[in-house]
Amino acid sequence: MISHPSRHCTVELQALPSRIGQVRRIVSAQLRYWHLDSLIDRAALGVTELLTNVHLHARHDKTCTVELEVLLDRLTVSVRDHDPRLPVVDDADPLATCGRGLAMVAAMSESWGARPEGDSGKVVWFTLSAAVAASAPLTAAHPPRRAVEAAPARPFPEVEQVGLGRPQPAPARSAVAG
Structure with missing residues:
Protein backbone atom coordinates (compact mmCIF):
# COMPACT_ATOMS: atom_id res chain seq x y z
CA MET A 1 0.00 0.00 0.00
CA ILE A 2 1.30 3.45 -0.89
CA SER A 3 0.95 5.81 2.06
CA HIS A 4 2.08 8.94 0.23
CA PRO A 5 1.59 8.48 -3.53
CA SER A 6 2.61 12.07 -4.21
CA ARG A 7 4.16 14.83 -2.13
CA HIS A 8 4.55 18.34 -3.46
CA CYS A 9 6.10 21.65 -2.33
CA THR A 10 6.36 24.94 -4.24
CA VAL A 11 8.39 28.07 -3.40
CA GLU A 12 8.32 31.32 -5.39
CA LEU A 13 11.24 33.73 -5.08
CA GLN A 14 13.56 36.24 -6.65
CA ALA A 15 16.78 34.40 -7.59
CA LEU A 16 19.06 36.61 -5.52
CA PRO A 17 22.03 35.22 -3.56
CA SER A 18 20.35 35.76 -0.18
CA ARG A 19 17.19 34.00 -1.34
CA ILE A 20 19.10 31.04 -2.77
CA GLY A 21 20.42 30.19 0.70
CA GLN A 22 16.91 30.44 2.14
CA VAL A 23 15.50 28.09 -0.50
CA ARG A 24 18.33 25.61 0.14
CA ARG A 25 17.29 25.57 3.81
CA ILE A 26 13.60 25.16 2.85
CA VAL A 27 14.46 22.23 0.58
CA SER A 28 16.47 20.60 3.37
CA ALA A 29 13.66 21.05 5.90
CA GLN A 30 11.03 19.71 3.51
CA LEU A 31 13.07 16.61 2.72
CA ARG A 32 13.60 16.00 6.44
CA TYR A 33 9.84 16.31 6.94
CA TRP A 34 9.29 13.71 4.21
CA HIS A 35 11.96 11.48 5.84
CA LEU A 36 14.22 11.75 2.78
CA ASP A 37 17.30 12.92 4.68
CA SER A 38 19.67 10.98 2.42
CA LEU A 39 18.68 13.20 -0.53
CA ILE A 40 19.27 16.55 1.21
CA LEU A 51 18.91 29.06 -8.98
CA THR A 52 22.40 30.44 -9.51
CA ASN A 53 21.88 30.00 -13.26
CA VAL A 54 18.66 32.02 -13.04
CA HIS A 55 20.49 34.71 -11.07
CA LEU A 56 23.41 34.87 -13.50
CA HIS A 57 21.75 34.25 -16.85
CA ALA A 58 18.01 35.02 -16.83
CA ARG A 59 17.24 38.31 -18.51
CA HIS A 60 15.31 41.00 -16.71
CA ASP A 61 12.93 39.11 -14.45
CA GLU A 67 9.05 22.76 -7.09
CA LEU A 68 9.78 19.56 -5.19
CA GLU A 69 7.70 16.52 -5.99
CA VAL A 70 8.01 12.97 -4.77
CA LEU A 71 6.07 10.57 -6.92
CA LEU A 72 6.43 6.93 -5.89
CA ASP A 73 10.20 6.45 -5.69
CA ARG A 74 11.49 9.59 -7.40
CA LEU A 75 12.17 13.15 -6.22
CA THR A 76 11.92 15.74 -8.97
CA VAL A 77 13.32 19.20 -8.31
CA SER A 78 12.47 21.84 -10.90
CA VAL A 79 13.08 25.56 -11.34
CA ARG A 80 10.74 27.56 -13.58
CA ASP A 81 11.83 31.03 -14.72
CA HIS A 82 10.68 33.63 -17.24
CA ASP A 83 13.63 33.51 -19.64
CA PRO A 84 12.82 31.27 -22.64
CA ARG A 85 16.49 30.57 -23.47
CA LEU A 86 17.38 26.96 -22.65
CA PRO A 87 20.60 26.24 -20.75
CA VAL A 88 23.57 24.68 -22.49
CA VAL A 89 26.17 22.43 -20.89
CA ASP A 90 29.58 23.73 -21.90
CA ASP A 91 32.96 22.10 -21.53
CA ALA A 92 34.49 24.43 -18.99
CA ASP A 93 38.14 25.31 -19.28
CA PRO A 94 40.11 23.48 -16.54
CA LEU A 95 41.08 26.82 -14.97
CA ALA A 96 37.64 28.42 -15.26
CA THR A 97 35.94 29.47 -12.03
CA CYS A 98 32.42 28.91 -13.36
CA GLY A 99 30.57 26.97 -16.05
CA ARG A 100 30.35 23.55 -14.39
CA GLY A 101 26.97 23.81 -12.65
CA LEU A 102 24.82 21.88 -15.11
CA ALA A 103 27.53 19.24 -15.57
CA MET A 104 27.54 18.81 -11.78
CA VAL A 105 23.73 18.51 -11.73
CA ALA A 106 23.94 15.90 -14.49
CA ALA A 107 26.62 13.94 -12.61
CA MET A 108 24.83 13.80 -9.26
CA SER A 109 21.28 13.17 -10.50
CA GLU A 110 19.56 10.23 -12.18
CA SER A 111 18.35 12.47 -14.97
CA TRP A 112 17.95 16.13 -15.77
CA GLY A 113 16.61 18.30 -18.54
CA ALA A 114 15.07 21.57 -19.64
CA ARG A 115 11.83 22.24 -21.44
CA PRO A 116 10.55 25.45 -22.95
CA GLU A 117 7.24 26.92 -21.86
CA GLY A 118 6.57 28.95 -24.98
CA ASP A 119 7.55 32.60 -24.72
CA SER A 120 6.80 32.59 -21.00
CA GLY A 121 10.02 30.86 -19.93
CA LYS A 122 11.39 27.41 -19.23
CA VAL A 123 11.66 24.69 -16.62
CA VAL A 124 15.00 23.09 -15.71
CA TRP A 125 14.70 19.93 -13.62
CA PHE A 126 16.57 16.96 -12.18
CA THR A 127 15.54 13.72 -10.49
CA LEU A 128 16.92 11.70 -7.60
CA SER A 129 15.91 8.19 -6.52
CA ALA A 130 13.87 8.27 -3.33
CA ALA A 131 13.59 4.47 -3.17
CA VAL A 132 16.60 3.95 -0.89
CA ALA A 133 15.62 6.82 1.39
CA ALA A 134 12.02 5.62 1.69
CA SER A 135 12.95 1.98 2.31
CA ALA A 136 14.57 2.80 5.66
CA PRO A 137 11.67 4.01 7.82
CA LEU A 138 12.47 5.90 10.98
CA THR A 139 11.59 4.18 14.23
CA ALA A 140 10.76 5.60 17.62
CA ALA A 141 14.31 4.72 18.70
CA HIS A 142 15.68 6.99 15.96
CA PRO A 143 13.38 10.01 15.60
CA PRO A 144 14.36 12.69 13.08
CA ARG A 145 16.55 15.46 14.48
CA ARG A 146 15.39 19.01 14.26
CA ALA A 147 17.84 21.26 12.47
CA VAL A 148 18.37 23.44 15.54
CA GLU A 149 19.21 20.81 18.14
CA ALA A 150 22.80 19.92 18.90
CA ALA A 151 23.99 16.36 18.57
CA PRO A 152 24.45 14.76 21.99
CA ALA A 153 27.97 14.41 23.33
CA ARG A 154 29.17 10.83 23.06
CA PRO A 155 32.31 9.35 24.58
CA PHE A 156 34.90 7.86 22.28
CA PRO A 157 36.38 4.86 24.15
CA GLU A 158 39.55 4.89 22.08
CA VAL A 159 40.38 8.51 23.03
CA GLU A 160 41.94 8.98 26.45
CA GLN A 161 43.69 11.92 27.98
CA VAL A 162 47.06 11.10 29.41
CA GLY A 163 46.83 10.54 33.15
CA LEU A 164 43.01 10.37 33.35
CA GLY A 165 42.52 6.86 32.03
CA ARG A 166 38.92 7.47 30.95
CA PRO A 167 37.31 8.57 27.70
CA GLN A 168 36.56 12.22 27.05
CA PRO A 169 33.24 13.23 25.51
CA ALA A 170 33.17 14.56 21.99
CA PRO A 171 32.29 18.25 21.69
CA ALA A 172 28.67 18.98 20.82
CA ARG A 173 28.19 19.87 17.19
CA SER A 174 25.39 21.82 15.61
CA ALA A 175 23.21 19.96 13.13
CA VAL A 176 22.53 23.21 11.26
CA ALA A 177 24.15 23.28 7.82
CA GLY A 178 25.05 26.55 6.02
Missing part, protein backbone atom coordinates in the same frame (compact mmCIF):
# COMPACT_ATOMS: atom_id res chain seq x y z
CA ASP A 41 22.85 17.20 0.11
CA ARG A 42 22.30 16.39 -3.55
CA ALA A 43 18.94 18.19 -3.75
CA ALA A 44 20.35 21.29 -2.03
CA LEU A 45 23.38 21.31 -4.35
CA GLY A 46 21.22 20.88 -7.45
CA VAL A 47 18.69 23.57 -6.54
CA THR A 48 21.56 25.94 -5.68
CA GLU A 49 23.09 25.42 -9.13
CA LEU A 50 19.77 25.91 -10.95
CA LYS A 62 14.67 36.98 -11.80
CA THR A 63 11.36 35.68 -10.43
CA CYS A 64 11.22 31.90 -10.41
CA THR A 65 9.43 28.95 -8.85
CA VAL A 66 11.09 25.95 -7.23
Whole structure:
Protein backbone atom coordinates (compact mmCIF):
# COMPACT_ATOMS: atom_id res chain seq x y z
CA MET A 1 0.00 0.00 0.00
CA ILE A 2 1.30 3.45 -0.89
CA SER A 3 0.95 5.81 2.06
CA HIS A 4 2.08 8.94 0.23
CA PRO A 5 1.59 8.48 -3.53
CA SER A 6 2.61 12.07 -4.21
CA ARG A 7 4.16 14.83 -2.13
CA HIS A 8 4.55 18.34 -3.46
CA CYS A 9 6.10 21.65 -2.33
CA THR A 10 6.36 24.94 -4.24
CA VAL A 11 8.39 28.07 -3.40
CA GLU A 12 8.32 31.32 -5.39
CA LEU A 13 11.24 33.73 -5.08
CA GLN A 14 13.56 36.24 -6.65
CA ALA A 15 16.78 34.40 -7.59
CA LEU A 16 19.06 36.61 -5.52
CA PRO A 17 22.03 35.22 -3.56
CA SER A 18 20.35 35.76 -0.18
CA ARG A 19 17.19 34.00 -1.34
CA ILE A 20 19.10 31.04 -2.77
CA GLY A 21 20.42 30.19 0.70
CA GLN A 22 16.91 30.44 2.14
CA VAL A 23 15.50 28.09 -0.50
CA ARG A 24 18.33 25.61 0.14
CA ARG A 25 17.29 25.57 3.81
CA ILE A 26 13.60 25.16 2.85
CA VAL A 27 14.46 22.23 0.58
CA SER A 28 16.47 20.60 3.37
CA ALA A 29 13.66 21.05 5.90
CA GLN A 30 11.03 19.71 3.51
CA LEU A 31 13.07 16.61 2.72
CA ARG A 32 13.60 16.00 6.44
CA TYR A 33 9.84 16.31 6.94
CA TRP A 34 9.29 13.71 4.21
CA HIS A 35 11.96 11.48 5.84
CA LEU A 36 14.22 11.75 2.78
CA ASP A 37 17.30 12.92 4.68
CA SER A 38 19.67 10.98 2.42
CA LEU A 39 18.68 13.20 -0.53
CA ILE A 40 19.27 16.55 1.21
CA ASP A 41 22.85 17.20 0.11
CA ARG A 42 22.30 16.39 -3.55
CA ALA A 43 18.94 18.19 -3.75
CA ALA A 44 20.35 21.29 -2.03
CA LEU A 45 23.38 21.31 -4.35
CA GLY A 46 21.22 20.88 -7.45
CA VAL A 47 18.69 23.57 -6.54
CA THR A 48 21.56 25.94 -5.68
CA GLU A 49 23.09 25.42 -9.13
CA LEU A 50 19.77 25.91 -10.95
CA LEU A 51 18.91 29.06 -8.98
CA THR A 52 22.40 30.44 -9.51
CA ASN A 53 21.88 30.00 -13.26
CA VAL A 54 18.66 32.02 -13.04
CA HIS A 55 20.49 34.71 -11.07
CA LEU A 56 23.41 34.87 -13.50
CA HIS A 57 21.75 34.25 -16.85
CA ALA A 58 18.01 35.02 -16.83
CA ARG A 59 17.24 38.31 -18.51
CA HIS A 60 15.31 41.00 -16.71
CA ASP A 61 12.93 39.11 -14.45
CA LYS A 62 14.67 36.98 -11.80
CA THR A 63 11.36 35.68 -10.43
CA CYS A 64 11.22 31.90 -10.41
CA THR A 65 9.43 28.95 -8.85
CA VAL A 66 11.09 25.95 -7.23
CA GLU A 67 9.05 22.76 -7.09
CA LEU A 68 9.78 19.56 -5.19
CA GLU A 69 7.70 16.52 -5.99
CA VAL A 70 8.01 12.97 -4.77
CA LEU A 71 6.07 10.57 -6.92
CA LEU A 72 6.43 6.93 -5.89
CA ASP A 73 10.20 6.45 -5.69
CA ARG A 74 11.49 9.59 -7.40
CA LEU A 75 12.17 13.15 -6.22
CA THR A 76 11.92 15.74 -8.97
CA VAL A 77 13.32 19.20 -8.31
CA SER A 78 12.47 21.84 -10.90
CA VAL A 79 13.08 25.56 -11.34
CA ARG A 80 10.74 27.56 -13.58
CA ASP A 81 11.83 31.03 -14.72
CA HIS A 82 10.68 33.63 -17.24
CA ASP A 83 13.63 33.51 -19.64
CA PRO A 84 12.82 31.27 -22.64
CA ARG A 85 16.49 30.57 -23.47
CA LEU A 86 17.38 26.96 -22.65
CA PRO A 87 20.60 26.24 -20.75
CA VAL A 88 23.57 24.68 -22.49
CA VAL A 89 26.17 22.43 -20.89
CA ASP A 90 29.58 23.73 -21.90
CA ASP A 91 32.96 22.10 -21.53
CA ALA A 92 34.49 24.43 -18.99
CA ASP A 93 38.14 25.31 -19.28
CA PRO A 94 40.11 23.48 -16.54
CA LEU A 95 41.08 26.82 -14.97
CA ALA A 96 37.64 28.42 -15.26
CA THR A 97 35.94 29.47 -12.03
CA CYS A 98 32.42 28.91 -13.36
CA GLY A 99 30.57 26.97 -16.05
CA ARG A 100 30.35 23.55 -14.39
CA GLY A 101 26.97 23.81 -12.65
CA LEU A 102 24.82 21.88 -15.11
CA ALA A 103 27.53 19.24 -15.57
CA MET A 104 27.54 18.81 -11.78
CA VAL A 105 23.73 18.51 -11.73
CA ALA A 106 23.94 15.90 -14.49
CA ALA A 107 26.62 13.94 -12.61
CA MET A 108 24.83 13.80 -9.26
CA SER A 109 21.28 13.17 -10.50
CA GLU A 110 19.56 10.23 -12.18
CA SER A 111 18.35 12.47 -14.97
CA TRP A 112 17.95 16.13 -15.77
CA GLY A 113 16.61 18.30 -18.54
CA ALA A 114 15.07 21.57 -19.64
CA ARG A 115 11.83 22.24 -21.44
CA PRO A 116 10.55 25.45 -22.95
CA GLU A 117 7.24 26.92 -21.86
CA GLY A 118 6.57 28.95 -24.98
CA ASP A 119 7.55 32.60 -24.72
CA SER A 120 6.80 32.59 -21.00
CA GLY A 121 10.02 30.86 -19.93
CA LYS A 122 11.39 27.41 -19.23
CA VAL A 123 11.66 24.69 -16.62
CA VAL A 124 15.00 23.09 -15.71
CA TRP A 125 14.70 19.93 -13.62
CA PHE A 126 16.57 16.96 -12.18
CA THR A 127 15.54 13.72 -10.49
CA LEU A 128 16.92 11.70 -7.60
CA SER A 129 15.91 8.19 -6.52
CA ALA A 130 13.87 8.27 -3.33
CA ALA A 131 13.59 4.47 -3.17
CA VAL A 132 16.60 3.95 -0.89
CA ALA A 133 15.62 6.82 1.39
CA ALA A 134 12.02 5.62 1.69
CA SER A 135 12.95 1.98 2.31
CA ALA A 136 14.57 2.80 5.66
CA PRO A 137 11.67 4.01 7.82
CA LEU A 138 12.47 5.90 10.98
CA THR A 139 11.59 4.18 14.23
CA ALA A 140 10.76 5.60 17.62
CA ALA A 141 14.31 4.72 18.70
CA HIS A 142 15.68 6.99 15.96
CA PRO A 143 13.38 10.01 15.60
CA PRO A 144 14.36 12.69 13.08
CA ARG A 145 16.55 15.46 14.48
CA ARG A 146 15.39 19.01 14.26
CA ALA A 147 17.84 21.26 12.47
CA VAL A 148 18.37 23.44 15.54
CA GLU A 149 19.21 20.81 18.14
CA ALA A 150 22.80 19.92 18.90
CA ALA A 151 23.99 16.36 18.57
CA PRO A 152 24.45 14.76 21.99
CA ALA A 153 27.97 14.41 23.33
CA ARG A 154 29.17 10.83 23.06
CA PRO A 155 32.31 9.35 24.58
CA PHE A 156 34.90 7.86 22.28
CA PRO A 157 36.38 4.86 24.15
CA GLU A 158 39.55 4.89 22.08
CA VAL A 159 40.38 8.51 23.03
CA GLU A 160 41.94 8.98 26.45
CA GLN A 161 43.69 11.92 27.98
CA VAL A 162 47.06 11.10 29.41
CA GLY A 163 46.83 10.54 33.15
CA LEU A 164 43.01 10.37 33.35
CA GLY A 165 42.52 6.86 32.03
CA ARG A 166 38.92 7.47 30.95
CA PRO A 167 37.31 8.57 27.70
CA GLN A 168 36.56 12.22 27.05
CA PRO A 169 33.24 13.23 25.51
CA ALA A 170 33.17 14.56 21.99
CA PRO A 171 32.29 18.25 21.69
CA ALA A 172 28.67 18.98 20.82
CA ARG A 173 28.19 19.87 17.19
CA SER A 174 25.39 21.82 15.61
CA ALA A 175 23.21 19.96 13.13
CA VAL A 176 22.53 23.21 11.26
CA ALA A 177 24.15 23.28 7.82
CA GLY A 178 25.05 26.55 6.02
